[in-house]
Amino acid sequence: MVQHLSPPLDLSFAALSDATRRGVIDQLGRADASITSLADKFQMTLTGMKKHVQVLERAGLVVTQKVGRVRTCRLGRSGLRAEAEWIEAHRKLFEARFDALDEIISEMKLEESDESAS
Structure with missing residues (x-):
């Protein structure tokens, strides 16, 4: 199988593919939290x-840090x-392709209207 993503991106996207982990990221965006409080939430x-x-x-x-018996989590x-x-790079690629497709469709519609007018 051909690898298209670099290993760090593979790890990130795999981590973010889970709804619970995305929720943890959202939660930590508000405040640092212990693993226990995240488990409860x-x-x-x-x-x-x-x-x-x-x-x-x-x-x-x-990133986690253990102080005593409590392991606190914060965003990396x-x-x-x-x-x-x-x-963003791939979004731009998609936009360019869709813009080109829109242009082709517009040209086809213009040709259709020219043919029906004749």
């Missing part, structure tokens, strides 16, 4: 939330910069 086991946080950590989207420093740049 998302009504899941502590073990389940730890696994979600580990996936986000591997992708660099979340990358801020989805590389992911946003990749998406």
Whole structure:
């Protein structure tokens, strides 16, 4: 299988493919939180939330710090910069292709109207 994304992007997009992990990112955008409070908020086991946080950590989207018995999570420093740049580049590509398609359709409609007028 051909790999099109770089490994860091693979990790980020895989991490963001899960609704719970996207919810964790949203929550941490409001305030840092312990894994326990995240587990409570998302009504899941502590073990389940730890696994979600580990996936986000591997992708660099979340950073954790353990103080005593509490592991606190906060957003990573990358801020989805590389992911946003990749998406923006591809959004521009899609827009250019759709603009070209719109132009072709307009030309076809113009030709149709010219033929029906003759």
